[in-house]
Structure formats: structure tokens, C-alpha cells
Amino acid sequence: MKFVKKNFTRNLILVTGTLTSGKSMVAPVVASLSKVEILRKIYYLDQLSILYHFKKINSEVARFLGQHILDLSYYEQLIGRNLNFRKGDETGVYLSKNPEFFKKRLNIKRGEGILEFHEKIDTHMLMDAHDAIWFLKFWENLKIKNLKIINIHRNPIHIVNSWMNVDQGIAEEKVLCQIPLILKNNQLKPFYFYKNFKKKNINNKTDIIIDMVDECIRNEINHYKKIKNKKKIFRISFDDFATDTDFHLKKICEFLQLDLTKHTSRIMKREKLPRLINDLEKDEKLKRIENEVDKKKFEKLKKLEKFYIKNSNSLW
Numbered sequence: 001m002k003f004v005k006k007n008f009t010r011n012l013i014l015v016t017g018t019l020t021s022g023k024s025m026v027a028p029v030v031a032s033l034s035k036v037e038i039l040r041k042i043y044y045l046d047q048l049s050i051l052y053h054f055k056k057i058n059s060e061v062a063r064f065l066g067q068h069i070l071d072l073s074y075y076e077q078l079i080g081r082n083l084n085f086r087k088g089d090e091t092g093v094y095l096s097k098n099p100e101f102f103k104k105r106l107n108i109k110r111g112e113g114i115l116e117f118h119e120k121i122d123t124h125m126l127m128d129a130h131d132a133i134w135f136l137k138f139w140e141n142l143k144i145k146n147l148k149i150i151n152i153h154r155n156p157i158h159i160v161n162s163w164m165n166v167d168q169g170i171a172e173e174k175v176l177c178q179i180p181l182i183l184k185n186n187q188l189k190p191f192y193f194y195k196n197f198k199k200k201n202i203n204n205k206t207d208i209i210i211d212m213v214d215e216c217i218r219n220e221i222n223h224y225k226k227i228k229n230k231k232k233i234f235r236i237s238f239d240d241f242a243t244d245t246d247f248h249l250k251k252i253c254e255f256l257q258l259d260l261t262k263h264t265s266r267i268m269k270r271e272k273l274p275r276l277i278n279d280l281e282k283d284e285k286l287k288r289i290e291n292e293v294d295k296k297k298f299e300k301l302k303k304l305e306k307f308y309i310k311n312s313n314s315l316w
Contacts (some may be wrong), residue, residue: 002060007067008115009074010145011035011124013256016132018216019160022238023128023269024090026152029249032097032267034259036124038075038084041092043178044069046130048140050180050191059141064141074125078114080105096261123259134219136227147232148256153220153312154238156304159213160206161285164292168212169205172198192216206292210301221311237312239247245274 011038015027045066052062076082083102084092093102108114132139133151140147163169171177181191184197192212202208208260227233234255241248245268253259265305268274290298 001074003064005064005067005071007071008095008119009067009070009125010119011122012070012144012147013124013250014129014132014139014149015039016129016145016149017129017154017170018159018213018220020151020159020166021154022241023236025273026150026241027126027128028090028095028243028267028271029264029273030150030256031126031266032261033253033256034261035122036126038093038096038102040077040125040127040128041091042069042073042127042129045127047176047180049129049132052141053135053137054191054194054273062138063141063143066138071141072143073111075115076103077125078123079108079110080302081110086282095118100140107262115316124256131216131220132228133233134216134223136223138184140149144238147173149231149233150236150255151224152238153217153235153239155282156213156217156287156301156308157282157289158238159217160209160289160301163209163213164206164289165316167205169208204297206289207294209299210293210297210304211290214300215309221308225311227264239277242273242275259276 013030015023015030017023030036048062048066048069051057052059057065073082080102081103084147087094088091089095093099096102121160129139133150136149158176167170167174168190170178171190174180177190179192181188182194182197184190184194187197187202189202190212191207192215193208193217195213196202196208224230224233224235234252236248236252249260249264249268253293289301293301
């Protein structure tokens with residue numbers, strides 16, 4: 001006996017990268033394109049992808065649950081059942097490209113007809129997911145027709161600094177922590193730390209952040225290298241998209257086979273795109289990090305940056 005789900009979600013655009021890599025900068029612009037829905041964040045799928053990667057659930061269970069969660073979220077969005085009306089949320093109606101258009105769904109008739117209509121007009125669902133290149137096998141296992149992935153990558157110095165700003169080194173202490181935690185050797189840490197539990201006297205939260213960011217970036221790059229067919233993946237750096245938005249947005253449109261709309265320029269302006277990147281800013285962040293970690297850990301970050309830059313030049 002095998003549990004199966006006949007999934008109907010198709011045309012899924014997945015904007016992904018490590019935490020604070022720039023997904024929130026790129027996703028609103030993608031949402032402004034023709035045929036693209038409001039951005040969705042479905043943390044259940046992030047967590048399932050992690051459990052699947054670490055072999056805590058098998059492929060049948062991961063596919064069954066993942067397809068149900070994805071289909072239900074998509075259908076409820078189309079009929080207005082789970083629309084977000086918080087004014088400041090990036091997944092909210094008021095920050096969408098056309099609030100009045102999406103508000104009308106509150107009175108729409110539910111049923112299979114709505115799915116047939118959106119299939120006919122070629123609607124694209126848009127999602128934000130963490131580390132989907134690292135956990136690509138989970139997303140492939142969902143068997144989504146026309147899955148397209150936009151992968152944002154960023155220099156690890158900026159990532160580490162951002163994680164410091166949100167105290168990611170002690171994420172396990174936060175009540176609203178959405179990151180799966182691992183309990184091992186009487187230590188509780190985010191799953192990113194899975195290789196480092198043998199270390200003793202772990203008390204420097206910036207040291208912990210460097211270890212976790214190292215895992216994220218190396219796994220993303222190493223898994224990307226192993227992908228044989230990269231046609232469904234568009235990989236772009238934070239800096240390139242931020243500074244030369246028009247050029248790279250054109251490339252994204254070609255990749256997705258979608259068009260700009262009358263809303264796109266307004267959304268870009270709201271997201272302050274294009275924007276200047278101050279080269280001195282990275283040096284300031286690096287100095288800040290150096291002041292908070294020992295020499296060995298700082299060298300680990302420098303090696304990670306060299307690995308990132310080397311692969312940035314050779315892979316894309």
C-alpha cells in the first residue's frame with residue numbers, strides 16, 4: 001500500500017538562497033511580473049526539506065505531505081482564503097503589485113473551476129524557500145510541473161554580519177524560532193550546526209555563526225556543482241541584481257518566459273533598485289567580525305570567502 005497525492009500545482013517559481021542572501025530583495029520584483037502570484041512563505045516545506053535531507057522521513061512521506069501542503073496553499077490563495085492583509089508584510093496584499101485585484105478574490109466562487117481557469121491563463125505560483133539548492137532532492141521529489149528556481153547568492157562576509165544582527169548564533173533561545181533544532185551531546189543548536197557538536201565550550205555566538213554560514217554556503221555550491229541539468233535554475237548574486245537590476249531582470253524574464261508589467265518599475269523603486277554598493281561597507285563588516293572571534297575562526301571565514309569567490313568566477 002502506498003499513499004499518493006495527485007498534485008495540481010504547476011508553474012512554481014522558487015526564490016531561494018541562504019538566510020539573508022537577498023531573497024526579500026528579488027522576490028517582490030519577480031512578483032511584479034506577468035502571471036505571477038503574491039509571494040508565499042511556507043515554512044512547513046522548508047522543514048520537510050531538512051527532515052528529508054537528513055533521512056528523518058522517506059521520499060514517499062516527504063512527497064505526500066509536501067504536495068498536499070503546496071496544493072492546499074495554492075488553492076486557498078486563489079480563492080482568497082489565506083490572503084495576508086498585514087500592511088507591512090512582504091507576502092501581504094497591500095505590498096502586492098495590484099491589491100484591488102487580489103481583494104476581489106474574497107468573493108470568488110470556490111471549486112475545481114478556479115484551478116481550471118488559472119491553468120488556462122498560465123498562472124505562476126511564487127515561493128520563498130531557504131537553501132533549496134542544498135535540499136534540491138526534496139523539491140525534485142515533489143514532481144512539480146515546470147518548476148523554476150532563482151537562486152540568490154551573496155558574499156559570506158555580508159551573510160555573517162547579517163546573522164550577527166539578528167543573533168542567529170543563539171537562535172535556539174528565541175520563542176519564535178522557525179529553524180529546526182538539533183539536540184545532541186546535551187547541546188541544542190540550529191541544524192546548520194550538525195557537524196560541530198563535538199566541539200567543547202561553545203559559547204561565542206559569532207564563532208557559531210561562522211560555522212553555520214560555512215555549512216550553508218559550501219553545501220549550496222557543492223550541491224550546485226553536482227546538478228547535471230541546470231536549465232531550471234537561474235543563479236544570480238545579490239550585488240549584480242542590486243546594482244544592474246534592469247539587465248539581470250531581463251535575464252530573469254527570459255528564464256521564466258514572462259514579461260514586465262506596468263507595476264514593475266514602481267516595485268523596483270519601492271525596493272530601492274537599482275542601488276549603489278559601497279565597497280568599504282564589506283571591509284567595515286569584516287573588521288567588526290574580526291573583533292568578535294579568535295584568529296582561527298576568522299581565518300575560517302576568510303577561506304570561505306575565497307572558496308565563494310573562486311566558485312563565483314567558475315560556475316556562473
